[in-house]
Amino acid sequence: xxxxxxxxxxxxxxxxxxxxxxxxxxxxxxxxxxxxxxxxxxxxxxxxxxxxxxxxxxxxxxxxxxxxxxxxxxxxxxxxxxxxxxxxxxxxxxxxxxxxxxxxxxxxxxxxxxxxxxxxxxxxxxxxxxxxxxxxxxxxxxxxxxxxxxxxxx
Amino acid sequence: xxxxxxxxxxxxxxxxxxxxxxxxxxxxxxxxxxxxxxxxxxxxxxxxxxxxxxxxxxxxxxxxxxxxxxxxxxxxxxxxxxxxxxxxxxxxxxxxxxxxxxxxxxxxxxxxxxxxxxxxxxxxxxxxxxxxxxxxxxxxxxxxxxxxxxxxxxxxxxxxxxxxxxxxxxxxxxxxxxxxxxxxxxxxxxxxxxxxxxxxxxxxxxxxxxxxxxxxxxxxxxxxxxxxxxxxxxxxxxxxxxxxxxxxxxxxxxxxxxxxxxxxxxxxxxxxxxxxxxxxxxxxxxxxxxxxxxxxxxxxxxxxxxxxxxxxxxxxxxxxxxxxxxxxxxxxxxxxxxxxxxxxxxxxxxxxxxxxxxxxxxxxxxxxxxxxxxxxxxxxxxxxxxxxxxxxxxxxxxxxxxxxxxxxxxxxxxxxxxxxxxxxxxxxxxxxxxx
Numbered sequence: 001x002x003x004x005x006x007x008x009x010x011x012x013x014x015x016x017x018x019x020x021x022x023x024x025x026x027x028x029x030x031x032x033x034x035x036x037x038x039x040x041x042x043x044x045x046x047x048x049x050x051x052x053x054x055x056x057x058x059x060x061x062x063x064x065x066x067x068x069x070x071x072x073x074x075x076x077x078x079x080x081x082x083x084x085x086x087x088x089x090x091x092x093x094x095x096x097x098x099x100x101x102x103x104x105x106x107x108x109x110x111x112x113x114x115x116x117x118x119x120x121x122x123x124x125x126x127x128x129x130x131x132x133x134x135x136x137x138x139x140x141x142x143x144x145x146x147x148x149x150x151x152x153x154x
Numbered sequence: 155x156x157x158x159x160x161x162x163x164x165x166x167x168x169x170x171x172x173x174x175x176x177x178x179x180x181x182x183x184x185x186x187x188x189x190x191x192x193x194x195x196x197x198x199x200x201x202x203x204x205x206x207x208x209x210x211x212x213x214x215x216x217x218x219x220x221x222x223x224x225x226x227x228x229x230x231x232x233x234x235x236x237x238x239x240x241x242x243x244x245x246x247x248x249x250x251x252x253x254x255x256x257x258x259x260x261x262x263x264x265x266x267x268x269x270x271x272x273x274x275x276x277x278x279x280x281x282x283x284x285x286x287x288x289x290x291x292x293x294x295x296x297x298x299x300x301x302x303x304x305x306x307x308x309x310x311x312x313x314x315x316x317x318x319x320x321x322x323x324x325x326x327x328x329x330x331x332x333x334x335x336x337x338x339x340x341x342x343x344x345x346x347x348x349x350x351x352x353x354x355x356x357x358x359x360x361x362x363x364x365x366x367x368x369x370x371x372x373x374x375x376x377x378x379x380x381x382x383x384x385x386x387x388x389x390x391x392x393x394x395x396x397x398x399x400x401x402x403x404x405x406x407x408x409x410x411x412x413x414x415x416x417x418x419x420x421x422x423x424x425x426x427x428x429x430x431x432x433x434x435x436x437x438x439x440x441x442x443x444x445x446x447x448x449x450x451x452x453x454x455x456x457x458x459x460x461x462x463x464x465x466x467x468x469x470x471x472x473x474x475x476x477x478x479x480x481x482x483x484x485x486x487x488x489x490x491x492x493x494x495x496x497x498x499x500x501x502x503x504x505x506x507x508x509x510x511x512x513x514x515x516x517x518x519x520x521x522x523x524x525x526x527x528x529x530x531x532x533x534x535x536x537x538x539x540x541x542x543x544x545x546x547x548x549x550x551x552x553x554x555x556x557x558x559x560x561x562x563x564x565x566x567x568x569x570x571x572x573x574x575x576x577x578x579x580x581x582x583x584x585x586x587x588x589x
Contacts, residue, residue: 007528045544045558
């Protein structure tokens, strides 16, 4: 497996031009609830904070702030593009699909229909040490989402 | 006539690439290719590799002499005990200690925890009055440095939390060099323990042990030296340095994992309360209490790391035959080349002492715009093994304004070509990532 297969152009591009970077959120409209989660990768010191707003059963906004390697930063950027506007259940499904693909050690081929640009992280699955880099923002989003959803129910 | 070891051309001459390549032939693991390229191993600061003689020493023990030590009257038990204790004497001689001042531990981390827990035991109500000098109480101070590996930091933080003592830090400057004037102000009447690294695993600084020991002696503090990054690479004489305790890590000096050394002055060890208790460390045991053996057994409860200790002695013999002075000299050459070469690459910042100032043969560096993990991945693709991350020294990285760095660390089996290959590869990193 070549370095170019791991660092696909989409990943390199997103790592430099990051979408959703910065925690300032547009004023949440009436009825929106928010969640926030901070995750840390103790092996390298990378960290990320993700905020999610949910309104009417959909992710209305996702913003993040963090520092880390190109894979973790690109992954958070791609996540932002994917998440906004999705129904909560759809978003959860994408997170699960992404996690399964990354943990498969290369056995599961990425489905671009479901994962969109996140399919570019397929190569990461072959580098066990890097799976957490790709996953960290998604884990934070999952946690933040759960809080926002709980807020909707209250 | 006894044959000269294959790798030694002339024990008096300086090491050079030709001899280093012969040395490398003694290391089976270094003969492989990674990602289609010959492996260039520059991560010995994390774990060094084993020469065949060390691997064989451990195997030979299991094939010929495996038995519990210090018990049993049969042939194998006697053979195993003799080998185990010979190993202790060999390692003791290597660091200038007496045999009974060397305690086997699983690693350096265990050695430092042994000390901190023994000190804690001495701090508890009802502790043996003889152990009073190891006890800490509220207001006492433990002095470490900002450059410590977490292994020489967390045990002291924990001890401080449990005793009410305070951990104080000798600061480092922007180059990772200790501020000795500040050290003189910090080390004072309340200082009970001074613990510091002989050489930094990140910035490569070699610390002024003599000056620091003098400061500790003036206030009666105990001195603990973390020799993990020095003992494998340069001559170490614990008596000449006059430290009270020192820890070593076997796997960083050509031995397998699972073995380390705690050195302590004999009088101190025999007054210090034990940490782990149980079999093999006692004299008389009753239903109510037990009396303990003198060091080293006092601190070696339970079945020991026998084959690993024998392998460590074999590793020490390998280092001695090659010449630890020559190894040190060679690694200084490699270290200078690393620093000069890496510093010359646009966007690369080497942390630690500037070129020309003494350091061990390693260099940690930051590549502008590229995270250390990405640097490491890029280098791995070229068969070059380095360490990335905070190298178990988060406070130091924070002090230097970084979260993670890439570290290349050399050993006696690295050539200048290895260093040059790394420098050439690092020069391509920013281009690949578009930084």
